[in-house]
Amino acid sequence: MTATAFTPLASLVGGGLIGLSAVMLMAFEGRIAGISGIASRLLPPYSDGAFAGRLAFVAGLVAAPLAYAGVTGSFPVQTVEAGWPLLVLAGLLVGFGSVWGNGCTSGHGICGLSRLSLRSLVAVLVFMTTAIATVFVTRHLL
Amino acid sequence: MPVLLQFLTGLVFGVGLLVAGMSDPAKVLNFLDLAAIPAGTWDASLAFVMAGGIAVAFIGFRLVLKRPHPVFAERYSLPTATAVDTRILAGPAIFGIGWGLAGFCPGPALTALGYGTAEALVFILAMLAGMAAARRLARTQGTQALLPRSSS
Numbered sequence: 001m002t003a004t005a006f007t008p009l010a011s012l013v014g015g016g017l018i019g020l021s022a023v024m025l026m027a028f029e030g031r032i033a034g035i036s037g038i039a040s041r042l043l044p045p046y047s048d049g050a051f052a053g054r055l056a057f058v059a060g061l062v063a064a065p066l067a068y069a070g071v072t073g074s075f076p077v078q079t080v081e082a083g084w085p086l087l088v089l090a091g092l093l094v095g096f097g098s099v100w101g102n103g104c105t106s107g108h109g110i111c112g113l114s115r116l117s118l119r120s121l122v123a124v125l126v127f128m129t130t131a132i133a134t135v136f137v138t139r140h141l142l
Numbered sequence: 143m144p145v146l147l148q149f150l151t152g153l154v155f156g157v158g159l160l161v162a163g164m165s166d167p168a169k170v171l172n173f174l175d176l177a178a179i180p181a182g183t184w185d186a187s188l189a190f191v192m193a194g195g196i197a198v199a200f201i202g203f204r205l206v207l208k209r210p211h212p213v214f215a216e217r218y219s220l221p222t223a224t225a226v227d228t229r230i231l232a233g234p235a236i237f238g239i240g241w242g243l244a245g246f247c248p249g250p251a252l253t254a255l256g257y258g259t260a261e262a263l264v265f266i267l268a269m270l271a272g273m274a275a276a277r278r279l280a281r282t283q284g285t286q287a288l289l290p291r292s293s294s
Contacts (some may be wrong), residue, residue: 019195064156076163082261097234
């Protein structure tokens with residue numbers, strides 16, 4: 001494992017920007033900024049005509065490190081400790097679970113909790129619990 | 143909604159993740175590692191990301207929803223489901239295991255693509271495969287995963 005510094009202020013500001021983006025999407029489109037929903041609807045079958053907008057939103061996410069590096073001169077630190085087999089397994093579970101549960105950390109965690117949604121509260125409590133349990137097992141039991 | 147505005151909205155989200163440190167799986171895993179609390183190595187930053195995001199969205203949503211309709215749409219498309227059913231338990235449970243295995247959730251993983259690393263690409267391709275599988279299973283069950291206008 002790699003130690004990381006506690007960054008309350010940067011995390012609070014970054015979280016505020018995530019919230020701002022969610023408010024922007026609600027103001028412009030009237031939609032929830034759930035990344036799993038936006039990403040999964042890039043896959044067929046298509047149910048509405050919003051494909052280009054979703055692709056543009058995802059392109060903005062992907063372009064973010066380049067914009068960040070352009071302004072600050074360097075990329076934020078990123079340490080990926082998982083090997084390829086684990087990344088594949090984790091990706092499958094994250095993809096399946098987020099669609100099956102209609103949301104992920106953004107849709108349920110930020111937007112849902114902000115809307116005082118009981119379903120989102122349940123979702124957040126469940127995924128936090130299984131994520132914490134998974135880290136405990138992989139770091140301290142295996 | 144203009145495509146450029148959609149791009150900017152995604153960019154703000156992504157930069158938020160980067161500033162918050164959430165693009166670093168190690169930082170996410172160090173938050174989820176509660177055994178680190180007694181050890182003194184726990185990184186509580188993620189709680190502050192949630193706090194900042196919810197504070198802004200809680201106030202912002204209320205201000206925005208006072209308007210009759212969105213700027214570029216005829217009506218708001220808010221989630222309508224309220225029932226706490228098996229899917230709202232099973233889905234997040236599976237999602238959480240995947241999140242805890244690698245420290246990636248969908249947003250940070252997509253920003254990680256911008257780093258141009260193979261790891262991010264492998265994760266994203268697997269994630270899309272998992273999403274496609276869930277949508278297919280939902281269709282065969284006759285339930286609709288992620289209705290066109292539902293939450294995400």
